[in-house]
Structures are given as structure tokens and as C-alpha cells.
Amino acid sequence: MEFKLDGVHKVGISELSPVVDQLVKRSNRLGADPKVTNYAGGNTSAKGEILDPLTNEMASLTFVKGSGGDLGTLTENGLAILYTNKIHALKKVYPGVDREDEMVALFDYCLYGKGGAAPSIDTSMHGLVDYPHVDHLHPDSIIAFATSKEGERLTKECFGDEILWVDWRRPGFQLGLDIAEIAASNPQAKGCILGGHGLTTWATTSDECEKRSLDAIAKAEQFIKSKGATAPFGELVSKFSPLTELERHKRAAKLAPVLRGIASCDARMVGHFNDSAVVLEFISHSKLQHLAALGTSCPDHFLRTKISPLVLDTDPKAPIEEVIARVEELHAEYRNTYSEYYKRYATPDSPAMRGCDPAIILVPGIGMFSYGKDKQTARVAGEFYVNAINVMLGAESISTYQPISEAEKFKIEYWELEEAKLRRMPAPKKLQGQIAIITGAASGIGKAIALRYAAEGACVVIADRDFEGAKATAAEIGNSDKAIAVAVDVTDEAAVAATVDAAALAFGGVDIVVNNAGLSLSKSLVETTVQDWDLQHNVMAKGSFLFSREAAKALILQKMGGNIIYISSKNSVFAGPNNVAYGATKADQAHQVRLLAAELGEHKIRVNGINPDGVVRGSGIFSSGWGANRAAVYGVEEEKLGEFYAKRSILKMEVVPEHIAAAAFALVSGDLPLTTGLHIPVDGGVAAAFLR
Numbered sequence: 001m002e003f004k005l006d007g008v009h010k011v012g013i014s015e016l017s018p019v020v021d022q023l024v025k026r027s028n029r030l031g032a033d034p035k036v037t038n039y040a041g042g043n044t045s046a047k048g049e050i051l052d053p054l055t056n057e058m059a060s061l062t063f064v065k066g067s068g069g070d071l072g073t074l075t076e077n078g079l080a081i082l083y084t085n086k087i088h089a090l091k092k093v094y095p096g097v098d099r100e101d102e103m104v105a106l107f108d109y110c111l112y113g114k115g116g117a118a119p120s121i122d123t124s125m126h127g128l129v130d131y132p133h134v135d136h137l138h139p140d141s142i143i144a145f146a147t148s149k150e151g152e153r154l155t156k157e158c159f160g161d162e163i164l165w166v167d168w169r170r171p172g173f174q175l176g177l178d179i180a181e182i183a184a185s186n187p188q189a190k191g192c193i194l195g196g197h198g199l200t201t202w203a204t205t206s207d208e209c210e211k212r213s214l215d216a217i218a219k220a221e222q223f224i225k226s227k228g229a230t231a232p233f234g235e236l237v238s239k240f241s242p243l244t245e246l247e248r249h250k251r252a253a254k255l256a257p258v259l260r261g262i263a264s265c266d267a268r269m270v271g272h273f274n275d276s277a278v279v280l281e282f283i284s285h286s287k288l289q290h291l292a293a294l295g296t297s298c299p300d301h302f303l304r305t306k307i308s309p310l311v312l313d314t315d316p317k318a319p320i321e322e323v324i325a326r327v328e329e330l331h332a333e334y335r336n337t338y339s340e341y342y343k344r345y346a347t348p349d350s351p352a353m354r355g356c357d358p359a360i361i362l363v364p365g366i367g368m369f370s371y372g373k374d375k376q377t378a379r380v381a382g383e384f385y386v387n388a389i390n391v392m393l394g395a396e397s398i399s400t401y402q403p404i405s406e407a408e409k410f411k412i413e414y415w416e417l418e419e420a421k422l423r424r425m426p427a428p429k430k431l432q433g434q435i436a437i438i439t440g441a442a443s444g445i446g447k448a449i450a451l452r453y454a455a456e457g458a459c460v461v462i463a464d465r466d467f468e469g470a471k472a473t474a475a476e477i478g479n480s481d482k483a484i485a486v487a488v489d490v491t492d493e494a495a496v497a498a499t500v501d502a503a504a505l506a507f508g509g510v511d512i513v514v515n516n517a518g519l520s521l522s523k524s525l526v527e528t529t530v531q532d533w534d535l536q537h538n539v540m541a542k543g544s545f546l547f548s549r550e551a552a553k554a555l556i557l558q559k560m561g562g563n564i565i566y567i568s569s570k571n572s573v574f575a576g577p578n579n580v581a582y583g584a585t586k587a588d589q590a591h592q593v594r595l596l597a598a599e600l601g602e603h604k605i606r607v608n609g610i611n612p613d614g615v616v617r618g619s620g621i622f623s624s625g626w627g628a629n630r631a632a633v634y635g636v637e638e639e640k641l642g643e644f645y646a647k648r649s650i651l652k653m654e655v656v657p658e659h660i661a662a663a664a665f666a667l668v669s670g671d672l673p674l675t676t677g678l679h680i681p682v683d684g685g686v687a688a689a690f691l692r
């Protein structure tokens with residue numbers, strides 16, 4: 001291919017070399033199957049010749065997945081681009097394995113043009129292996145070999161001289177040199193298994209490389225199946241037999257806030273629950289304690305899962321108080337063991353300890369809880385532990401599971417290069433790690449609050465009687481890592497409890513409840529029926545009471561404080577005509593704020609309210625009759641009602657749902673930690689509704 005200098009600056013990476021397109025497509029196919037590699041794990045590369053605008057001569061470039069990306073969703077922008085000969089030139093300045101970390105900074109001097117994505121630690125392996133295509137993957141079936149006591153022998157037995165073995169060493173320049181040497185001196189070899197780690201394959205074409213990776217994985221699976229022991233996880237422990245799905249979920253929802261509190265002692269965590277067959281199999285068999293203690297193995301795994309999980313050992317049906325007492329005991333032991341582990345291996349240069357709570361909690365009979373700073377991180381930690389379970393299953397089928405040593409694990413977990421990656425992460429959003437339930441969030445003010453909280457990083461539960469509307473709000477926010485919809489009539493005691501359970505199952509617990517669901521019927525005293533009265537009091541006074549009560553149960557168990565917010569109304573203090581049922585139930589809500597603020601303060605639960613007025617835009621209340629009625633009461637046209645309210649206010653400004661959402665955010669943003677029992681008017685200023 002020939003390029004004029006001008007052209008080079010205009011063409012995209014994929015036009016630079018046809019191998020880029022092959023590489024991206026191959027990576028996406030490989031990354032789509034969790035059996036081939038874990039999320040964001042592994043990397044792929046291709047080498048291609050281009051006419052170098054710098055010299056007007058042909059040069060070989062290495063295109064390699066950059067740091068941090070995921071193969072399944074890789075695009076050409078996720079590729080680092082380096083001169084292959086410059087990567088080789090690094091061998092001349094390599095100071096030896098003790099200082100191999102310094103080599104990462106030198107990759108910057110090998111970049112072609114602006115270089116694309118940041119090169120990862122595995123770049124040297126891809127560049128130094130003298131084949132045009134290289135895959136490095138973390139497949140469960142291969143890691144089973146890589147973590148088997150007799151891994152080297154079994155690799156030979158299964159693969160002969162096609163796939164060779166290289167002993168564990170931390171990823172870096174030396175591992176790249178070792179693998180390049182194996183590839184160079186074994187022309188028959190298609191790849192190698194990296195002890196304690198994964199698989200690297202090479203080939204002259206992209207298709208052949210992909211085939212070699214997939215064949216190796218399939219062959220390993222087949223070998224495990226044919227040679228496998230019958231009970232790799234030991235005997236079924238009858239008292240830990242899984243409960244039925246319904247019972248598991250009920251129990252998990254009750255335990256979730258307790259466990260989240262445990263996992264969040266050092267930093268606020270979001271949770272993920274998994275009770276898939278493979279998890280239940282692992283946690284119901286006799287080798288659970290032994291294998292769990294050995295910990296995960298692949299370097300990617302324990303960065304997310306911590307080196308080992310906390311394993312609960314109470315009867316799945318034990319009274320909750322008993323479970324709490326035991327898990328608190330185990331948690332104290334866990335923290336102690338973890339900080340001892342840190343102290344044992346930390347050197348004066350080690351990064352500070354990152355907290356000693358478990359990231360994975362296994363509850364026999366029920367399932368696995370995984371934790372992370374946000375939902376995606378929590379979910380991926382769980383996925384990684386499932387990878388680890390598959391690895392242990394494979395290793396125990398063909399041999400004895402033997403992950404890398406604790407000292408090596410420490411070197412990975414507290415690797416300065418990993419710490420540097422953490423330091424480069426953007427600052428967390430204000431509500432990261434917070435879980436909010438917002439009632440009536442299918443429409444109007446509730447929807448605006450949900451959108452705002454989600455934009456600030458919270459996980460939100462859109463709870464509304466209007467399920468279609470709730471689903472639409474959730475979809476507008478994003479996927480189920482960010483928002484879920486729950487159908488609930490807030491007047492239904494059981495449904496309210498089920499909503500709090502749904503939040504606990506989806507996100508691990510709850511931190512914020514916004515009592516917003518409401519409706520309004522404008523009638524004079526004599527026209528107000530008992531049904532009118534009951535309906536408004538049931539939805540607003542009773543509905544809020546129920547949500548506050550059910551949420552408080554979880555908040556108290558969770559021991560992480562929390563916030564309850566009431567969307568009351570100007571009408572909770574203002575007295576006007578044709579408003580007796582609505583105004584009275586709003587006054588009831590407003591007094592719940594004060595009562596509950598006084599009662600729940602000892603649990604660091606703050607209870608506050610907001611008094612909106614005249615929010616016409618987007619409000620279902622206004623568009624379904626109340627607006628017309630109010631307009632008639634005030635003698636204005638219905639379309640002019642927003643303007644009318646604005647003119648009536650002191651600031652002469654129209655109130656919109658986003659203003660209420662801003663106040664709801666201010667109350668939970670962390671800037672008002674000492675405020676409880678307050679109502680914030682958001683009404684443009686209405687002197688008759690001033691609070692005193």
C-alpha cells in the first residue's frame with residue numbers, strides 16, 4: 001500500500017493497514033465469549049507493513065490492544081500503534097527483571113505518530129513474538145491447566161509439542177522475552193500456556209491465530225471432560241443444599257443490606273447477586289472452604305475479587321440475628337487476615353492498603369454477593385469469581401488446584417503500575433455508590449429526580465404504579481447497571497416491601513428513598529367524597545409511611561446511614577380553597593419528616609422534605625384535571641398556569657421539575673450532612689408559605 005504524506009494524515013488506522021480490520025473483528029469475536037476471555041482480560045495484536053511518512057520506506061507496525069480496553073468491544077481507537085523494530089530495540093536497554101517495570105515508560109518512545117491508545121504491560125510480548133498475529137487470552141479451561149499442580153506435565157499430555165509451557169512470572173518485559181524465545185526456537189509450536197495466568201498463541205494469518213486460540217481452548221475443555229474426576233468440588237453438604245429460587249431471592253434480599261454494610265466498612269460499595277448453577281454447585285460442596293481460601297489465580301481476577309472471599313457458614317435458614325452475629329465475627333477475622341497479609345508482604349514502596357473488606361461473600365444455600373465502587377464493577381467482580389470457580393473446577397478435575405503464591409499475588413495486587421492506573425481514574429461522581437428508590441418516578445418531578453441522581457452516579461430504582469412509564473424512564477437513563485423499573489402501588493404494604501427487596505437484589509441495598517408518588521384532586525370541602533379523601537391520604541400519607549418504614553428496616557441493618565426525602569408541597573403549610581384532602585395529607589407528610597428525623601437520627605438517617613409549588617411542565621397532576629381546575633379557581637387559561645404561578649411568586653420565575661431535582665440532589669450530595677428535619681421551599685418565593 002502506498003500513501004502520500006498528505007494521505008497518511010487523513011486516513012484512519014484501518015486504512016493504514018488491512019490487518020487492523022482483521023484484528024478488530026477477530027478481537028470482537030474472541031471477546032464475545034466469556035469462556036474465551038474474562039471481561040477486559042487478554043489482548044491481541046497484528047503487525048502490518050506501511051510506508052512510513054518519516055522515511056518514505058516500508059516499516060512494520062505492531063497494532064496491539066491498549067491498556068484497560070475490552071476485546072469484545074474493541075475498536076481501532078483502542079489500539080496502541082508502535083514500530084516493531086523499536087520494540088525490539090528495547091532489548092538493548094533492558095536493565096534486567098528487577099527493573100522491568102521501567103520498560104513501560106519506554107513504550108512511549110516506540111510509538112508511531114500519536115500512538116493511539118496507551119500501551120499495556122503486555123505490549124512487549126506482542127511486539128517481541130516474531131509472528132504477524134498474536135492472541136493473549138484468559139480462558140477458564142486453559143487457566144485450569146495453568147493453575148494445576150501438574151500443569152506442565154498435563155499440558156504436554158494434552159497438547160504434545162503444539163502448545164508449550166512457560167512458568168509463572170509477573171507480566172512484563174521478561175515474560176515477553178521468554179515467550180518470544182519459545183516461539184522462535186519451537187517452529188512447530190502454536191502457542192504456550194503461561195503458568196498461573198493464561199494462553200498466548202501466534203500465527204502468520206489472523207484467521208489461523210484465532211483458530212489456534214479456539215482449538216487450544218476446545219482441546220483443554222475436552223481433556224478436562226474426558227479425564228475429569230467425578231466430584232471435583234467434593235461431596236454435597238446436605239445442610240448447604242440450595243434453597244428454592246424463590247426462597248433464595250427472599251433470603252438474599254434480607255441479607256443483602258447486612259452484607260453490603262460489611263463490605264462497605266472502608267469504602268461505600270454497590271452489590272451484585274449471583275445464584276447461577278455454577279455458583280450454587282461450588283458453595284454447596286465440601287471443598288468450598290479449602291478452595292475458597294486458596295483464592296483466585298489469574299492476575300486480572302484478584303485485583304477485582306481480592307485474593308479470597310468471605311465464606312459464611314451458617315445454615316441457609318438460620319434466624320437472621322444468628323447470621324448477622326456470625327458474619328460480623330467472620331468479617332472481623334477477614335479484616336485481620338487481610339491486613340496481616342498486607343503487612344507480611346508490603347515494602348516501604350508499596351502503595352497504601354486499599355481497605356480490608358471482602359469483595360466477594362459466599363453464602364451457602366443462597367448465592368454469591370460481589371461488591372465494587374459501582375454496579376458495573378460489582379457485576380464484573382462477580383463474573384471474575386465465576387471464572388475462578390470454573391478454573392478451580394477444571395484444575396480439581398484433572399489435578400490439584402494450586403494458584404500462584406500469596407507473595408506473588410501481593411506483588412500483582414499492590415503493583416505500582418496498577419496503582420498508577422487507579423490514580424489516573426477520573427474523580428468519582430458525587431453520588432457514586434448510592435442507591436436511590438424514587439416513587440412516582442415515571443413522570444414529572446420524580447422522573448427529573450431519577451435522571452439527576454443517575455447523572456450524578458447513583459443507581460436508581462424507578463418505582464411507580466405506571467410500569468410502562470417506569471420502564472421508559474429507566475431505559476432513558478441506561479442499562480440495568482444504572483436503573484431498574486419496579487411496578488408498585490405505594491398503598492400496598494407487601495408491594496412496598498417487595499420494592500425495597502428488589503433494590504437490595506439489584507444493587508445490594510438502599511441509601512436514599514424519595515417519597516414522591518402522589519396525585520391531586522381539587523375539590524371543595526362539601527364536594528370531597530370519602531373516596532377522594534382516602535385515595536389522597538392512602539397514596540401520600542400512608543404510601544410515604546410504608547416506604548419510609550420498609551426502607552428504614554434495610555437502612556438500619558445496613559449501618560451506613562441514609563436519606564429519606566419527602567416531596568411535600570407548599571400546600572402543606574399554605575391554606576387555600578378547594579384543597580382540603582390534598583393539603584391535609586401534604587401536612588401529614590410534612591410532619592412525618594419531622595417525626596422521622598427525630599426518630600432515625602441515631603442511625604445517621606436524615607429525613608428532609610421539599611415544598612414545591614406550581615410545577616406545571618411535565619406534571620401528570622396538572623395535565624390530568626388539577627391544572628384545569630386550578631386555572632378555573634384562579635380565573636386564568638390553563639396554558640398560562642405556569643406563567644400565572646410565576647407571576648404570583650416573589651422571584652417571578654417559573655418552577656420546573658429540574659429545580660426540585662436540584663434540591664433533592666443538594667440534600668444528598670454530601671454538602672448538608674448536618675441537616676435533618678428541614679423542608680426546602682422550591683416555589684419561586686411564596687410569602688404565605690414561608691416556614692418559621
Ligand SMILES: NC(=O)c1ccc[n+]([C@@H]2O[C@H](COP(=O)([O-])OP(=O)(O)OC[C@H]3O[C@@H](n4cnc5c(N)ncnc54)[C@H](O)[C@@H]3O)[C@@H](O)[C@H]2O)c1
Nearest residue numbers: 440443444445465489490517518569612614615619620621
Ligand atoms: N407539580 C406540582 O406543582 C407539585 C407541587 C407540590 C407538590 N407536588 C408533589 O410532587 C409529587 C410529584 O408530582 P408531579 O407533579 O410530578 O406529578 P405526576 O403525576 O407527573 O407524577 C406522579 C407519579 O406518581 C405516580 N403514582 C400515583 N399514585 C401512585 C401509587 N399509588 N403508587 C405508585 N405510584 C403512583 C404516578 O403514576 C406518576 O407517575 C407529588 O407528590 C405531588 O403532590 C407537585
Ligand SMILES: [Zn+2]
Nearest residue numbers: 042136197198
Ligand atoms: Zn494476561
